[in-house]
Amino acid sequence: MENLIALLIAAPLLGAAVLLVGGRRLDAVGHWIGTLLSTASFVIGAVLFVGLLGRSADDRTLIQHLYTWIPVESFQADVTFRLDQLSMTFVLLITGVGSLIHLYSVGYMEHDERRRRFFGYLNLFLAAMLLLVLADNYLLLYVGWEGVGLASYLLIGFWQHKPSAATAAKKAFLVNRVGDMGLSIAIMLMFTTFGSFAFGPVFGHVGGTSEGRLTAIGLMLLLAACGKSAQVPLQSWLGDAMEGPTPVSALIHAATMVTAGVYLIVRSSAIFNAAPDAQLVVTVVGGVTLLFGAIVGCAKDDIKKALAGSTMSQIGYMVLAAGLGPIGYVFAIMHLVTHGFFKAGLFLGAGSVMHGMNDEVDMRRYGGLRKYMPITFITFGLGYLAIIGFPGLSGFFSKDKIIEAAFAKGGTEGWILGGAALVGAALTAFYMTRVMLMTFFGEERWRTGSGAAADGHDGHGEPHPHESPGIMTIPMMVLAVGSVFAGFFFNLGDRFLHWLEPVTGHSEGHSPVSALTVTGATMVCLVVGVAVAWAQYGRKPVPAAAPRGSLLTRAARRDLLQDDFNHVVLVRGGEHLTRSLVYVDHTLVDGVVNGTAASFGGLSGRLRRLQNGFARSYAVSMFGGAALLVAATLLMRAV
């Protein structure tokens, strides 16, 4: 059975190769090839899943050794895949949600003349992400990690003719590089500490290693996770990444990319468990990010950017849970999976709205769309209820568990983290209700003559909202089903817990408050959030032009000044640094290099004069050489 694992990656990789190499001949069928191979990967994943279920819980780790990649003495890197409950979960999420997004893109990208290439990149994205979660050592994981970075760069900048898209792609790539540095340093530290970077030896040797070392490795891994998962302080790329086509946003936010950081932390649980300081930093990062993202999400008028803030916040929940240690790992992954369903559904819904609204993204120019797009409204609505944690739906189960776990951390930390998670829940309810109300309810603000829309922006004239074709709505419906039932299904008899426990381990914390109290508090927060949003956006008409807003609102609109901060601290500082380095390079390094080159050139010019063309001179040189040779040989014996 383990021989199937490589096929999981091979299928989308083949798709990427065929689509990108095949050229225009495949333009007509390219999207179907891409969708087919992505689905094939999902089917293989399902077969493997059934196979795993047929085994006992302790025997669900499959290893496939493909070949030895870098055999250099003690530096041994193998191409080996590990399929266990953790990677299996990711495989199903990636290929399942990924395939749905493929299907959706067939409709969404129908009028794009580079659709074949788009599907090639999508397949590449899946292949890289699968490699990331299936690798059995950190170096191979790093290959997938970089592959994800590359694919995201290509997809975010897919509409490269737009300067904003090209810039966003570059920004995502550069910010991710910072995280990648963290991962590479972590791998180097592992190699020097454990003499290996394969999962088995690394986790096996954690016991006898100093905590300082482990904390360093953990922090570097966290830095890597921050980059890919858009956590503070490397969060700035996520909002701009909305420049990519909407299916890309769905893919990045739900199935791939941002989940990679959570995977990395949970996969490295052995290291983090032994490094409490690193764990504390992880929870702090998660807690800060969940509030940061939620606040940003509250202020955005761009539907995709509001959802992007929401992603950041939800991933913050997962990172927070992952930082809690064994009490949180399972719930981090569970929230990741349920979030995969409803966030993909929300993004596809947002894409569907844009599709019907001439690619308008400003929610202030939406309103009352529920009449025109009933399917989108219902599926989006179910995703909305799921994300705010409406009782019975997916988000309720997974988020509630994380909040409980945060309190269960114990002590002051537990109170602070739990409090942050509760506030986050209220904020989530607020901003998601706001999105829902501004988009689907209220008066129709997109009609010509109503407010700012009168100028007929983008030259499209008045939009005519309409429901999207079936090929787009079907994936949305499937995802809506997942958003509704996944949490309940996972939670039934702690199924998900028992499934994942052998890999991540699990322990119950000692919560100072009872589970029921936490649930109650969460419900209160939920109601407060919804009510405030209703008061502000449901009862009153939404102004077409954004009001000036409070200081916090204005800051949140600018992503809490993240770019300003980066510009002042990093860009300016970097510019100074590079300028001085360039100076050193020009004067010192180039001086040495050019000086060396010039001196060799001069030497060459002088030496070549020995080559004067006279046979007699050559003979003399030979004679001299022979004499020296003889003399030197004799001399060697003498000494």
Add this chain to the structure above:
Amino acid sequence: MNAAAVHSLWTTAADPIAKIDAPKIEYGQLSPILIVVGAALVGVLVEAFVPRKARYHAQLFVSAVALAAAFAAVIALAADGYGTTKAHIAAMGAVAVDGPALFLQGTILLAGLVGLFTFAERRLDPEAHGNRVDSFAAQAASVPGSDSEKAAVKAGFTTTEVFPLLLFAVGGMLVFPAANDLLTLFVALEVFSLPLYLLCAVARRKRLLSQEAAVKYFLLGAFASAFTLFGIALLYGYAGSVSYATIAQVVDGNVPNVDPALADTMGNDALLLIGAAMVVMGLLFKVGAVPFHMWTPDVYQGAPTPVTGFMAAATKVAAFGALLRLLYVVLPGMRWDWRPVMWAVAILTMLGGAIVAITQTDIKRLLAYSSIAHAGFILAGVIATSKNGVSSVLFYLAAYSFVTIGAFAVVTLVRDAGGEATHLSKWAGLGRRSPLVAAVFAVFLLAFAGIPLTSGFAGKFAVFKAAAQGGAAPLVVIGVISSAIAAFFYIRVIVLMFFSEPRPEGPTVAVPSPLTTTAIAFGVVVTVVLGVAPQYFLDLANQASVFVR
């Protein structure tokens, strides 16, 4: 009375004459050499008896068949285990049949075959008086520019003697790395050197330069041979034998029956040291090591380019083969004496070749200095004195040969009114005008520079690794430094070809016949295959790296 009885009436029986044992010759094991030398003799007969018009085709046929058959014979011997388990010394102790010998003979034969294709190329120059012409003079004996030369051109003469000369040279080269006594070594040296001197002199274009090159090569070669011969005499005086095995024994301190005539000199270490140094010097001359390299640029530049390519490749293979055998079989007992000296020679050769190449302006001279630098790199592998050293040198030689022949074959294609346009300035912008030819040449240059994924990298890595393991790490450092210097002038040519504006009166690239195309294509294939998947050939060289004693 029977006849014997009558006979006895007027004769008396003398003492029976002491019988001379007929030498036992293993013809089968010597077949590669015998085929090539036999075909060379056939070639002489072809010159004598076949009509002028048919000679070119007859000679080409005979030479190609002979080289291919000899190569097949080498393969058959190797497959039969003569390179490994059955390795032994044939022909009464004169010739070794072992792994290194067979590997190098195979390389020389392939290089000879590829070289033959470039020799036979007749489509590059425009036809003269309706006759196709090759790179060789119409009549080598005519004075350049004289009426007799013009008459010879008009009559459509060609110097088809180059083919048997090539075969003789190959024959000598086959014996050279296999020679197992000093006299065979010397005879082989002369057998392959003399045809090369002649071949250098018969260029069709720039004949004065060609003749000057030949004379220089001959004079200096004779000078070096004299050293070698004197060294052989001293070694004989030291060991009382010219056989490698015996000399090695004496070096190791086991003097068998002392010859009374040599009792005074045998075992005298001064004779050994001086003699060994002189024989080694003769071989270093052939490989073009500093300070015995001065002939190389002049001869490489003056000789007809196909000859240069063949000579640069095959001579190096043969001479390094002989040097390896001498140092590893005869003189391992005095390696503490010769290693430091060879260190110095290797350093001088690597740096000297690389540094002087920087300021060259003629592509053939540039390649000549490059070949000097490469001789230094190979010497680093020789100095390793280990099995890895042998195998790395074998691999390097095989890799280097075909790059060299290919590179010089490309040089024959770039022409202007005066023949080959060898001045570097004329190569500017070649990549724009003939991207394929320039790209192929770039591949060869990258291989020379030792860039990964070319055979040059695999070879350089192998010799440097062997040298480092053999305790010559400083040599490796210097080797890498000279590689860096050398990379400069290789890359400079690439930059010149691809990133300079073409000159309006620049050269044209001739369209060659399938012969030269084959030679170049073979070079490219070997370069890439040995660069991308060197392991099989490294293993092969490793299996072939044990000398028989």
